[in-house]
Amino acid sequence: MSPAFGAMEVEHYSKGVLLEPFVHQVGGHSCVLRFNDKTICKPLIQREHQFYETLPTEMRKFTPQYEGVVSVSFEEDEDGNLCLIAYPLNGDHDNLENLDNSDCEPKSKLLRWTNKKTMLLENEKISKEWVRQHRKEEKMKSHKLEEEFEWLKKSEVLYYTVEKKGNVSSQFKHHNPWSMKCHQQQLQRMKENAKQRNQYKFILLENLTSRYEVPCVLDLKMGTRQHGDDASEEKKANQIRKCQQSTSAVIGVRVCGMQVYQAGTGQLMFMNKYHGRKLSVQGFKEALYQFFHNGKYLRRELFESVIKKLTELKSVLEKQESYRFYSSSLLIIYDGKERQEVAVDSDPEDLEDLSEESSDESAGAYAYKPTASTVDVRMIDFAHTTCKYYGEDSVVHEGQDTGYVFGLQNLIDIIKEIRDESSE
Numbered sequence: 001m002s003p004a005f006g007a008m009e010v011e012h013y014s015k016g017v018l019l020e021p022f023v024h025q026v027g028g029h030s031c032v033l034r035f036n037d038k039t040i041c042k043p044l045i046q047r048e049h050q051f052y053e054t055l056p057t058e059m060r061k062f063t064p065q066y067e068g069v070v071s072v073s074f075e076e077d078e079d080g081n082l083c084l085i086a087y088p089l090n091g092d093h094d095n096l097e098n099l100d101n102s103d104c105e106p107k108s109k110l111l112r113w114t115n116k117k118t119m120l121l122e123n124e125k126i127s128k129e130w131v132r133q134h135r136k137e138e139k140m141k142s143h144k145l146e147e148e149f150e151w152l153k154k155s156e157v158l159y160y161t162v163e164k165k166g167n168v169s170s171q172f173k174h175h176n177p178w179s180m181k182c183h184q185q186q187l188q189r190m191k192e193n194a195k196q197r198n199q200y201k202f203i204l205l206e207n208l209t210s211r212y213e214v215p216c217v218l219d220l221k222m223g224t225r226q227h228g229d230d231a232s233e234e235k236k237a238n239q240i241r242k243c244q245q246s247t248s249a250v251i252g253v254r255v256c257g258m259q260v261y262q263a264g265t266g267q268l269m270f271m272n273k274y275h276g277r278k279l280s281v282q283g284f285k286e287a288l289y290q291f292f293h294n295g296k297y298l299r300r301e302l303f304e305s306v307i308k309k310l311t312e313l314k315s316v317l318e319k320q321e322s323y324r325f326y327s328s329s330l331l332i333i334y335d336g337k338e339r340q341e342v343a344v345d346s347d348p349e350d351l352e353d354l355s356e357e358s359s360d361e362s363a364g365a366y367a368y369k370p371t372a373s374t375v376d377v378r379m380i381d382f383a384h385t386t387c388k389y390y391g392e393d394s395v396v397h398e399g400q401d402t403g404y405v406f407g408l409q410n411l412i413d414i415i416k417e418i419r420d421e422s423s424e
Contacts, residue, residue, distance in 0.1 A: 016085040019072065021183035024209045027219035027257030027273055027329060028381055031186030033202070035086060038210045039067055043186075044201040050390060051382040052203065056320065062313050063379050065206035072200045074190050082187045086202065156275035160268045162261075208378055214336040218291045219257035219329050220411070221273075224249060224403035226327045228384030229395040239327070246277045247284045251414075252407025255279060255287050256329055261336030264295025285414050292418070294336060302334055302375050303419040307412055309377040314408040317400060322388040324401050325379065330411075333376040 019033040022040050035041045052066035070086040190200070209215035226248065227239035247254045255276030260269050271287065279287060292299045317323075388396045 016073075016087050019084040019086055021180060022207075024215050024217055024259065025182060025257075026217050026259045026270065027221075029182065029185075030381075030383075031182040033084065033183070034207070035070075035204060038207050039204050040207045041070060041072070041086065041202040041204050044069060044203045045383040047385060047390075048382040049203055051385050051387075052205075054387075054389065058316050059320070059379075062316065062377065064208055067204035067206065070202050070204060072202045073198055074187070082191060084187070084190075089201070156272050156278075158270045159265075160270075162266045162268060208331060208333055208376055211374070211376075212333065212335040212337075214261045216260040216291065216334050216336040217258065218255070218260075218288075218332040220332070220407075221248065221254050221256040221276075222252065222328060222330050222379075222404050222407045223325065223401065224252045224406060226384075228326045229324075229386055229393060231384075242277060247279060247281055248407075250281055251284070251410040252403055253284075253330075253411050255284060258287065258291055260291050260294075262293070262295030263336070264297075267295070285418065288414060289418050291332075298418075298422050299334070300419065300422060303415060305375045306332060306377060307415055307419075309375065310408055310412050310415070313377060313379075314405055314412070317405055317408070320400060322397050322399070324386050324397050325382065325404050326384040326386070328379055328381045328385060328404075330408075331376070331378045331380055333378075334374065 017035060019035065019041065022032040022034045025032045030042050030045075032040050032042045049069070052063070055063060055066070069089050071089050072084055072086050074082050074084050190198075209217065224243060225239075226243055227236045231239065243249045255271065256273045257276070258269070258271040261267075262269055269290070276287070289298070292302060386393050386395070386397065388398075
């Protein structure tokens with residue numbers, strides 16, 4: 001049984017974990033799914049799996065924690081709706097006593113399976129009429145999403161006004177276009193291959209956004225080269241072209257996706273990889289500025305932390321012999337939840353007594369007082385990573401990944417420029 005299932009408990013009614021879109025996915029083409037609050041999962045790619053299992057100790061703080069492998073199945077109901085369910089890798093669906101379902105979807109959304117794998121709602125008291133109506137509504141939503149996806153292909157930067165009554169973090173579920181797009185595409189691929197297979201291996205990884213109330217996420221494609229050593233000539237040419245036509249070739253980094261909460265306007269902003277590819281170096285710098293700006297002020301208190309972590313990562317990678325992280329990404333994450341402001345002449349302890357309304361007072365009465373804020377910097381996506389220790393690779397590289405390190409140094413320099421210019 002995989003490590004993720006150790007010391008976990010599950011209520012007797014559940015026979016698996018219902019997987020849903022991971023609402024904070026802002027880049028990449030591989031579908032990322034929510035397993036529970038602290039764990040996500042994605043399709044297992046052998047090279048990436050090998051990377052996590054042989055990861056150098058000094059790199060672990062800069063990658064998500066690897067938590068094992070699960071088997072994922074899907075079923076189609078009479079209306080054509082698909083659901084993805086995760087099981088322990090050994091395939092023993094009756095032996096889930098160690099599976100942690102405590103923070104998964106509520107009971108009404110968990111699926112129970114009979115020996116024939118017929119999908120039933122956990123709450124059997126729900127009337128058939130309600131079920132029929134619910135399926136009809138879901139189908140209508142599905143058609144609406146398809147229309148939205150067509151529109152999204154033409155919309156590279158999107159703004160959604162947050163409902164004031166609702167919780168900001170909960171609204172990502174309804175508005176993150178990239179997450180919805182990847183989930184729909186994954187379901188479609190599995191549906192098309194249904195006759196050949198209905199069992200897929202997924203790896204479990206740490207959910208890096210779980211500690212943040214309103215995660216602001218920047219996905220950066222790192223390095224001057226994106227194609228793997230095993231890429232076809234067509235794929236190689238395509239990746240080279242993307243690098244040459246973007247900031248990748250010039251500074252070794254480009255925007256692959258972004259979500260940020262702008263408290264000043266009450267909006268969620270999403271930027272996708274297509275827009276990121278079009279940015280000039282100056283445009284890249286402006287996108288970084290936008291990522292660290294909450295609509296009211298620049299989050300200057302984040303700069304030193306992110307610069308320190310990027311510098312430390314650069315030092316670690318400079319010591320990695322033979323690794324090449326082709327097409328991998330770097331995530332920068334911080335909490336976009338608006339903190340309260342403190343009256344200039346107030347006692348620091350008064351911070352706890354300020355209401356949310358007080359933070360909207362005039363700038364003359366209140367001034368922003370920065371406090372320590374956690375920023376996370378992590379490497380992700382290792383499907384094309386190579387290293388001499390992998391053995392079976394036909395191409396063996398020596399020394400550090402100079403393209404990745406080059407991109408890191410330029411990223412550090414640009415963030416320093418933004419910091420210095422904002423303090424003038």
